[in-house]
Amino acid sequence: MNKRLVLVVGVLLTGALAWSAFAQPQGGGRGGFGQMRETQLKAIAALQEQVGKLKAMMEQQPQMRNFQDMTDEERTKMREEMTARREQQTAIMAEIAKQLDTVKGAMQLAREQREAMTPLNDLLASAKSENATATAAKIQKLIDEKKKQFEDKMTAMGMDPEMVQRMMERGGQRRGQ
Numbered sequence: 001m002n003k004r005l006v007l008v009v010g011v012l013l014t015g016a017l018a019w020s021a022f023a024q025p026q027g028g029g030r031g032g033f034g035q036m037r038e039t040q041l042k043a044i045a046a047l048q049e050q051v052g053k054l055k056a057m058m059e060q061q062p063q064m065r066n067f068q069d070m071t072d073e074e075r076t077k078m079r080e081e082m083t084a085r086r087e088q089q090t091a092i093m094a095e096i097a098k099q100l101d102t103v104k105g106a107m108q109l110a111r112e113q114r115e116a117m118t119p120l121n122d123l124l125a126s127a128k129s130e131n132a133t134a135t136a137a138k139i140q141k142l143i144d145e146k147k148k149q150f151e152d153k154m155t156a157m158g159m160d161p162e163m164v165q166r167m168m169e170r171g172g173q174r175r176g177q
Helices: 002-023 031-059 072-104 106-129 133-156 161-176
Strands: none
Touching: 031 072, 072 106, 106 133, 133 161
């Protein structure tokens, strides 16, 4: 499983590198695009660092012994080590996900958010038209939670919430035309 995890992270990193190399304008030009490119390059460097940490962690993982042949102390120690390793891996994977979001860029993330929210908005409209107020309230709560998560993600990336809102509105207007 650990080899698969490293392989998946490697594939994601390679895809992110290729995407940033081919899909982004060359430096210079308008200031915002140059800044975005620089931010993405920093994110790619951070991705490489995190993948390196993950790979080193996987290589240092001790060989598993038969759990039944261990003493209680050895089992307890092994459980603690596995828990600590799993927590480190989770933190590394969260940082990798954050850096991949940076490489994708705000516009791509906004587009993905709109696409993900479309079925929920359609479902909400259907529930309202059928006067299913309890269902509509639950769907609205889910929509609000997903919107808050997206806004938090964009804020963590250094985006202004008002700018994020304008991007979401502009995308909805384009889609409606």
